[in-house]
Amino acid sequence: xxxxxxxxxxxxxxxxxxERQKHTERRSSRRCKITQLMRIRPSDxxxxxxxxxxxxxxxxxxxxxxxxxxxxxxxxxxxxxxxxYSQDPMSLNREYLAEVVRKDPLATGMTGIGLKLLMEMGLQxxxxxxxxxxxx
Numbered sequence: 359x360x361x362x363x364x365x366x367x368x369x370x371x372x373x374x375x376x377e378r379q380k381h382t383e384r385r386s387s388r389r390c391k392i393t394q395l396m397r398i399r400p401s402d403x404x405x406x407x408x409x410x411x412x413x414x415x416x417x418x419x420x421x422x423x424x425x426x427x428x429x430x431x432x433x434x435x436x437x438x439x440x441x442x443y444s445q446d447p448m449s450l451n452r453e454y455l456a457e458v459v460r461k462d463p464l465a466t467g468m469t470g471i472g473l474k475l476l477m478e479m480g481l482q483x484x485x486x487x488x489x490x491x492x493x494x
Contacts, residue, residue: 394442401436423473
């Protein structure tokens with residue numbers, strides 16, 4: 359009968375597959391990798407004004423992530439975000455107050471920005487519409 363290897367009953371460890379670091383998921387809701395056009399601008403009137411039109415890379419119920427070439431974003435900065443954004447006069451755009459919670463330099467030279475949606479400001483209509491007469 360062939361003899362059993364010496365390792366029987368012992369724990370054998372190999373360095374062939376390094377142990378992955380445990381990563382705790384901090385998101386409270388799942389994210390969807392979808393692209394939606396949005397308009398972003400600072401909410402603080404004392405900040406230098408910019409208007410950034412970008413598409414999202416991922417969206418969740420409480421936040422979103424996108425990449426930009428705009429240099430004005432800082433961690434903790436509050437923004438008005440219109441999402442989804444459309445210039446169609448009949449579109450109903452939702453505007454949110456958001457905070458920059460993540461800023462990643464990317465290999466492409468752009469910056470990845472993570473926003474936490476703090477509250478909905480309300481619906482923003484692109485054009486004016488008279489509901490009584492149906493005219494503008």
